[in-house]
Amino acid sequence: MTISLFAATVYDKLRDVPAGKVTTYGYLARAAGFAKAARAVGGVMRKNPFAPSVPCHRVVRTDGSIGGFNGGITKKIKLLNNEGVRIRNGKIVDFKRILYKFD
DNA sequence: CGTGTGACTCGGT
DNA sequence: GACCGAGCCACAC
Numbered sequence: 001m002t003i004s005l006f007a008a009t010v011y012d013k014l015r016d017v018p019a020g021k022v023t024t025y026g027y028l029a030r031a032a033g034f035a036k037a038a039r040a041v042g043g044v045m046r047k048n049p050f051a052p053s054v055p056c057h058r059v060v061r062t063d064g065s066i067g068g069f070n071g072g073i074t075k076k077i078k079l080l081n082n083e084g085v086r087i088r089n090g091k092i093v094d095f096k097r098i099l100y101k102f103d
Numbered sequence: 104c105g106t107g108t109g110a111c112t113c114g115g116t
Numbered sequence: 117g118a119c120c121g122a123g124c125c126a127c128a129c
Contacts, residue, residue: 006126025111029125040126042110047127061111068110076110 007044009033013102017058020084021100022092024062031102046070058083064095 009032016031017023023031025038025045034040045056048070057079061067066087069076077087086093 004126029111034125036112036123037125038111039109039124040111043108043126044110046110048110056110059110063112066110070110073110 001049003049006032006034006037006040007047010041010044011050011054014054014056014059016102017055017100019055019058021098022058022060022080022085022095023100023102025059025067026062027099027101028059042068058100060092060095064092065090066092 029037
């Protein structure tokens with residue numbers, strides 16, 4: 001199978017995000033070279049042919065809310081908790097501290 | 104090539 | 117804080 005360059009780049013950049021940290025669809029899109037493709041990034045994650053190898057659960061929304069997850073938000077929260085990321089009322093605690101901006 | 108879709112984002116109300 | 121509308125993008129049809 002052949003995946004698009006866009007998807008390949010997104011997955012590659014996502015691999016740079018360390019456990020215990022998270023990034024956003026927007027930052028991930030920018031890192032992949034498509035600053036305004038946050039939406040498309042979400043689509044790539046939804047499809048996610050590398051699941052669960054690719055840490056798609058480390059990708060959240062810019063406001064700190066979880067976003068979505070193929071199979072259920074609960075599962076995503078559980079995975080994040082397992083990496084030390086705390087979630088409160090559907091929002092990430094200390095979001096800005098654990099946010100990975102690809103700087 | 105035009106249209107619809109969605110794990111998004113921002114700005115206004 | 118919640119809701120809504122508009123903008124943006126890659127992808128499937």
